Amino acid sequence: MAQVTKVLDKEFVPFIGKEKIAKRNQELGEQITKDYEGKDVLMVSVLNGSFMFTSDLVKEINLPIDLSFVKYASYEGTESTGKVKQLIGFNKDAVNGKHIIIVEDIVDTGRTMQALIQDLEDMNPASVKIVSLLFKPEALKIPMTIDYVGFDIDPRFVVGYGLDYDGFGRNIPEILVLKGM
Ligand code: IMP
Numbered sequence: 001m002a003q004v005t006k007v008l009d010k011e012f013v014p015f016i017g018k019e020k021i022a023k024r025n026q027e028l029g030e031q032i033t034k035d036y037e038g039k040d041v042l043m044v045s046v047l048n049g050s051f052m053f054t055s056d057l058v059k060e061i062n063l064p065i066d067l068s069f070v071k072y073a074s075y076e077g078t079e080s081t082g083k084v085k086q087l088i089g090f091n092k093d094a095v096n097g098k099h100i101i102i103v104e105d106i107v108d109t110g111r112t113m114q115a116l117i118q119d120l121e122d123m124n125p126a127s128v129k130i131v132s133l134l135f136k137p138e139a140l141k142i143p144m145t146i147d148y149v150g151f152d153i154d155p156r157f158v159v160g161y162g163l164d165y166d167g168f169g170r171n172i173p174e175i176l177v178l179k180g181m
């Protein structure tokens with residue numbers, strides 16, 4: 001039987017292990033290094049969920065990149081609220097003329113990405129692409145392309161490796177999925 005981890009009132013089981021994540025990060029890093037050679041890159045990491053992914057991914061990118069953090073909120077519990085608020089932004093000068101790579105932990109409905117991309121487009125970037133560790137294609141409500149995807153997953157609720165359930169579970173070093181979904 002799979003090992004069960006309790007986060008608050010819910011039970012989670014193993015889903016994507018440490019080694020699989022590390023290998024995929026290496027592949028994504030190599031691809032980004034190739035694609036952005038010679039370009040002026042600003043990576044925009046979306047807090048809080050992508051802190052762990054960002055920290056591992058940037059170590060696999062062999063380019064002089066700039067890195068900045070933003071914070072948006074859309075989730076309460078295990079359901080998307082449908083509303084996205086900017087909690088921490090960034091300044092226009094840092095974005096102007098830069099090739100932006102948004103670093104996200106997971107794209108679900110796409111509302112967070114839509115809000116962030118709209119904010120970025122007013123700041124005159126040279127280009128905007130997205131790297132997301134996880135992507136739930138079936139949950140997507142806003143049509144968009146995720147340029148670099150770690151893993152496509154079914155629309156199930158996951159925690160760990162930065163992702164939380166009501167604020168907890170972020171420090172679990174691998175990705176777990178809600179039991180029985
Ligand atoms: P979206 O705006 O609906 O695409 O949701 C994106 C944000 O919701 C992500 O950055 C996560 O913080 C959160 N989220 C979406 N799905 C999950 C999940 O399965 N577990 C934990 N957080 C999630």
Ligand code: MG
Nearest residue numbers: 046049050105
């Ligand atoms: Mg997030």
